[in-house]
Amino acid sequence: xxxxxxxxxxxxIHFAFIAFVLFGGLFALRRRWMAAVHLPxxxxxxxxxxxxxxxxxxxxxxxxxxxAGMARxxxxxxxxxxxxxxxxxxxxxxxxxxxxxxxILLNLLIYAWVFLRRRPEHP
Numbered sequence: 001x002x003x004x005x006x007x008x009x010x011x012x013i014h015f016a017f018i019a020f021v022l023f024g025g026l027f028a029l030r031r032r033w034m035a036a037v038h039l040p041x042x043x044x045x046x047x048x049x050x051x052x053x054x055x056x057x058x059x060x061x062x063x064x065x066x067x068a069g070m071a072r073x074x075x076x077x078x079x080x081x082x083x084x085x086x087x088x089x090x091x092x093x094x095x096x097x098x099x100x101x102x103x104i105l106l107n108l109l110i111y112a113w114v115f116l117r118r119r120p121e122h123p
Contacts, residue, residue: 003068010061014086017057021045021103025110029117042107049100052093 022045024038048055088095 001068003064004070007061007064007068007070010057010064011086014055014057014061017041018045018086022106023110025107025114028111028114032118035111035114042103046100046103049096049103052096 020038021042024034024041027034027038047053
């Protein structure tokens with residue numbers, strides 16, 4: 001039971017990290033220091049997708065699932081909905097390149113917005 005709960009917790013953390021990679025720059029609108037936290041996370045997300053590398057959270061989650069005696073991803077609400085976002089069907093290298101590009105483009109747009117809002121206005 002513990003390992004199943006831990007695997008689900010890691011899955012939720014993984015989902016939250018992906019959301020932070022994509023949209024964390026928005027926190028910099030209110031807290032400028034958040035850019036220092038978000039930019040390395042966004043770089044990590046980009047590199048994982050661009051290089052086709054395995055995220056350590058995936059390995060950790062799979063190890064916990066194995067210890068829990070869990071089969072492939074199926075079951076409760078969290079697993080059904082979060083897994084389809086994190087591990088979509090048809091995930092290929094080309095799709096990963098598109099995802100990496102999406103991380104870069106979305107964050108460039110967000111930080112451009114942050115920068116333009118922070119600039120002092122000239123009369």
